[in-house]
Amino acid sequence: MPLTQAREITAASRLTNVRYAIRDLACVADEVTKQGHKVLPLNIGDPLSFDFQTPPHIIEAVHKAMRDGKNGYAPSEGVHEALEAIRGEAARKGITTLRDVFVTTGVSETVDVCLSALVNPEEDFLTPSPDYPLYSAVLCKLGNRLNAYDLNEEDGWQPELADIERKITPHTRGIVIINPNNPTGSLCTREMLEQIAELARRHNLIVFSDEIYDKLILDGTQHIAFASVAPDVPCVTFGGMSKNYLVPGWRIGWGIVSGDAAAVKSYTEGVHRLLRARLCANHPEQYAIKAALEGPQDHLVEVQRKLRSRRDLTQKWCEATPRVSCVEPRGAFYAYPRIDIPESDEVFVKELIRQKHVMVVHGSGFGQKPGTQHFRIVFLPDEQTLTRAYAGIADFIREHYS
Numbered sequence: 001m002p003l004t005q006a007r008e009i010t011a012a013s014r015l016t017n018v019r020y021a022i023r024d025l026a027c028v029a030d031e032v033t034k035q036g037h038k039v040l041p042l043n044i045g046d047p048l049s050f051d052f053q054t055p056p057h058i059i060e061a062v063h064k065a066m067r068d069g070k071n072g073y074a075p076s077e078g079v080h081e082a083l084e085a086i087r088g089e090a091a092r093k094g095i096t097t098l099r100d101v102f103v104t105t106g107v108s109e110t111v112d113v114c115l116s117a118l119v120n121p122e123e124d125f126l127t128p129s130p131d132y133p134l135y136s137a138v139l140c141k142l143g144n145r146l147n148a149y150d151l152n153e154e155d156g157w158q159p160e161l162a163d164i165e166r167k168i169t170p171h172t173r174g175i176v177i178i179n180p181n182n183p184t185g186s187l188c189t190r191e192m193l194e195q196i197a198e199l200a201r202r203h204n205l206i207v208f209s210d211e212i213y214d215k216l217i218l219d220g221t222q223h224i225a226f227a228s229v230a231p232d233v234p235c236v237t238f239g240g241m242s243k244n245y246l247v248p249g250w251r252i253g254w255g256i257v258s259g260d261a262a263a264v265k266s267y268t269e270g271v272h273r274l275l276r277a278r279l280c281a282n283h284p285e286q287y288a289i290k291a292a293l294e295g296p297q298d299h300l301v302e303v304q305r306k307l308r309s310r311r312d313l314t315q316k317w318c319e320a321t322p323r324v325s326c327v328e329p330r331g332a333f334y335a336y337p338r339i340d341i342p343e344s345d346e347v348f349v350k351e352l353i354r355q356k357h358v359m360v361v362h363g364s365g366f367g368q369k370p371g372t373q374h375f376r377i378v379f380l381p382d383e384q385t386l387t388r389a390y391a392g393i394a395d396f397i398r399e400h401y402s
């Protein structure tokens with residue numbers, strides 16, 4: 001018999017604002033599934049849930065590594081051949097002032113390590129709004145104040161420079177740009193990258209450039225790496241295997257540190273201290289990095305063909321549907337349409353799941369300007385599935401708001 005009644009064990013209060021709307025909606029979808037309905041999932045950016053397959057030579061490289069006994073702990077920074085391959089990739093991206101590379105458990109861990117190694121409690125870090133919610137989640141976990149800058153929908157979702165400048169304080173340490181962007185599918189122009197570099201120089205900021213979708217460009221242009229435009233500016237370029245090489249479950253990402261050598265030295269040492277403390281990234285999967293980056297890239301042609309066709313279908317639907325408008329996505333596999341409705345986009349999205357069994361994510365889960373409502377579409381499913389889903393959304397809008 002216990003002598004005292006057990007007291008509630010509460011979670012840390014700094015977790016109050018840690019949200020991940022993309023997965024939080026799963027509870028509503030579970031409800032609908034239990035009632036016997038099939039939910040059309042336009043919410044999670046996992047190509048392997050749809051008609052995309054991992055290139056076989058990448059699987060073989062990991063299989064071989066396992067058979068060759070690469071199953072113990074790896075070096076904390078990553079295995080030698082993977083680091084060499086990432087250095088080669090940095091050179092192909094036009095990064096000339098390479099200072100360091102390291103392998104992580106997905107870009108998710110690159111984000112965590114790079115922010116944790118940077119910010120002191122009273123400092124802040126500029127994140128875009130809308131943003132990929134992991135950035136604000138990690139900052140909340142660390143107990144730091146959020147400092148979001150706007151992306152400008154009227155300017156094709158380019159970062160709003162005046163807003164960035166307004167938000168920089170003596171406590172601001174850096175800025176993240178997500179390019180191609182999740183959730184908007186936008187690409188930063190060269191001029192924009194140059195202007196952000198100028199701000200970084202003036203205010204002594206480090207730039208994190210999340211380029212996890214850099215090979216999924218849909219408008220025939222060449223992706224421009226921030227670090228190639230601003231070789232002197234302290235920068236960590238984030239890259240990974242999840243999206244470009246269709247293995248999100250392997251959890252492999254990396255960071256490429258560039259910029260003035262003296263400026264990034266102490267910070268890079270801090271990053272490595274954290275990398276050592278968490279031992280290492282997945283070991284055998286790291287042997288896929290060289291195979292992926294240096295082997296055949298044929299799968300990308302097919303992936304881009306499918307994504308372009310699905311993007312076009314999505315854009316056409318947005319243009320034809322009353323109350324919906326959308327800046328055309330140019331990269332990745334997301335569209336972020338604006339919707340003109342009298343209630344919140346969270347209510348819209350939840351009711352859409354319940355009534356039409358279509359799952360998209362509400363804009364308030366990513367951030368948006370007050371007074372605007374959006375939802376994020378993942379256009380990875382095939383054309384037939386997308387057409388069915390869009391018919392469901394159009395019916396819902398007609399039934400509720402016409």
Ligand SMILES: Cc1ncc(COP(=O)(O)O)c(C=O)c1O
Pocket residue numbers: 045105106107108109132178181182210212240241242248251252253
């Ligand atoms: C912009 C962005 N960064 C990072 C990640 C995390 O990727 P990973 O699977 O490498 O952890 C995602 C995943 O969707 C993403 O969209």
